[in-house]
Amino acid sequence: EPEVTQTPSHQVTQMGQEVILRCVPISNHLYFYWYRQILGQKVEFLVSFYNNEISEKSEIFDDQFSVERPDGSNFTLKIRSTKLEDSAMYFCASSENRDTYEQYFGPGTRLTVT
Amino acid sequence: SQKIEQNSEALNIQEGKTATLTCNYTNYSPAYLQWYRQDPGRGPVFLLLIRENEKEKRKERLKVTFDTTLKQSLFHITASQPADSATYLCALVAAGNKLTFGGGTRVLVKP
Numbered sequence: 001e002p003e004v005t006q007t008p009s010h011q012v013t014q015m016g017q018e019v020i021l022r023c024v025p026i027s028n029h030l031y032f033y034w035y036r037q038i039l040g041q042k043v044e045f046l047v048s049f050y051n052n053e054i055s056e057k058s059e060i061f062d063d064q065f066s067v068e069r070p071d072g073s074n075f076t077l078k079i080r081s082t083k084l085e086d087s088a089m090y091f092c093a094s095s096e097n098r099d100t101y102e103q104y105f106g107p108g109t110r111l112t113v114t
Numbered sequence: 115s116q117k118i119e120q121n122s123e124a125l126n127i128q129e130g131k132t133a134t135l136t137c138n139y140t141n142y143s144p145a146y147l148q149w150y151r152q153d154p155g156r157g158p159v160f161l162l163l164i165r166e167n168e169k170e171k172r173k174e175r176l177k178v179t180f181d182t183t184l185k186q187s188l189f190h191i192t193a194s195q196p197a198d199s200a201t202y203l204c205a206l207v208a209a210g211n212k213l214t215f216g217g218g219t220r221v222l223v224k225p
Contacts (some may be wrong), residue, residue: 048212061190
């Protein structure tokens with residue numbers, strides 16, 4: 001069964017450093033998302049991406065964040081200058097198209113900022 | 115502001131019984147509501163989607179109801195099994211296919 005994959009599974013970085021989290025969505029899916037979950041808290045929407053542009057973004061997704069689809073398979077989230085409060089589990093998700101609403105999530109990348 | 119609330123207390127249930135979880139929302143008029151399962155340290159897994167014009171949806175041992183007047187969805191697991199132990203998340207769909215999640219209810223099914 002096709003699945004969303006994410007790398008790395010765990011990333012430790014120092015405050016102020018840049019990180020890139022990588023995702024490979026399901027191959028025939030066209031809509032991509034990033035969510036995050038701080039330990040013990042709700043899953044929070046960051047950004048949705050469709051047709052090579054951001055469709056929607058949350059207040060969390062400020063200028064420190066960016067997304068890219070550099071090729072036909074990868075979808076990345078970059079945090080330019082990490083802060084302690086960016087420590088969280090980051091989930092990538094994909095859905096078939098803009099008219100199908102069920103989303104398929106990857107296993108997540110645990111980001112620890114020290 | 116928009117709010118989605120799920121019972122934050124864990125639900126302990128005996129194997130074979132029906133677990134019923136509640137999702138309430140305010141300041142929202144969603145066209146779709148979804149339920150996901152999340153195991154510790156893992157990503158949410160899609161279970162069911164229900165539309166605003168549907169009262170009830172079933173999938174195997176799962177049943178979801180959606181009452182747009184009460185602004186509430188109920189999620190039922192019938193004939194529960196220990197393997198059903200997980201956190202169950204309610205999510206509403208907004209513009210840009212953005213999902214807004216509730217805090218989840220942890221279910222523990224005891225043999």
